[in-house]
């Protein structure tokens with residue numbers, strides 16, 4: 001009897017522990033399911049990483065809209081192609097993504113530093129440039145960083161956090177030497193300095209791809225002339241692209257045709273929504289091999305259209321006839337910053353005014369707009385085009 005009772009008590013205990021075990025398993029399954037849901041729907045969305053430079057943006061396609069009510073998960077990106085306050089060709093591109101401010105080059109003359117500072121100050125309220133990219137050692141890209149007594153260097157006007165410039169140069173000009181002095185002083189004051197080759201190789205703490213915001217990254221490309229010499233300084237240009245979901249924006253400095261051929265050979269270049277025309281619209285850049293790969297939809301040219309700065313030949317003044325013909329096979333959405341006026345017959349004197357003016361590109365990854373501070377017409381619709389390139 002006692003034995004049976006004990007047996008009954010043991011059976012009840014066994015049943016209780018079975019129920020306990022089942023509850024435990026159910027709880028565990030629920031926990032795992034909840035964890036998986038959190039990982040897929042919350043964590044992964046919040047940690048979409050940037051793409052690696054070599055692979056292009058393929059790993060970074062925006063997620064399919066789920067219910068049609070959510071806005072695309074991308075911050076607004078602004079790219080400003082600046083007029084530089086004088087009649088010479090030069091590059092300065094200001095990029096803004098939320099609180100991240102980037103300056104790519106600072107041409108065209110020392111006095112451009114005033115123009116650039118005023119312009120950037122209107123957007124960059126904290127006086128900090130998170131990234132400064134300097135493509136190569138020519139005056140029309142570094143003068144405002146070199147500065148002089150009258151026009152202090154941009155490095156003295158902004159706090160620059162990370163400076164990325166060219167690993168090679170043939171330059172030994174005064175303006176180049178002052179650039180190096182000013183850059184090194186900024187590094188002394190706390191800035192970090194890498195070359196584009198450090199970035200490509202991910203050495204010394206540099207990265208090939210820098211995330212700028214959710215779904216937006218800055219990606220350094222490999223240029224063969226980072227570690228091979230070229231007699232043409234332009235070929236040493238830093239090359240990179242910004243990626244915003246399906247949209248890519250390519251910057252190649254003044255890279256020439258040899259460099260472009262290598263760029264296409266050594267990188268998996270993505271199709272590009274926008275391309276800053278290489279070398280101010282020179283006929284020796286924006287070659288078919290590059291255009292065929294990137295198939296640009298928009299092209300911005302930083303130059304003073306028609307200025308006889310380098311040549312009097314009306315076909316090869318920037319932006320050149322050859323370059324425009326090549327680009328127009330892909331797009332006629334071409335914009336140009338400045339315009340030469342009062343060009344004398346000798347081709348020695350000229351003034352300047354705005355063509356599009358400061359060109360501002362805004363994109364949230366879906367909507368894309370181009371606005372010129374003077375006007376927003378494409379080049380084909382301008383009087384200069386009708387008179388000189390039609």
Ligand SMILES: [Zn+2]
Pocket residue numbers: 090091138140141254279280
């Ligand atoms: Zn240049």
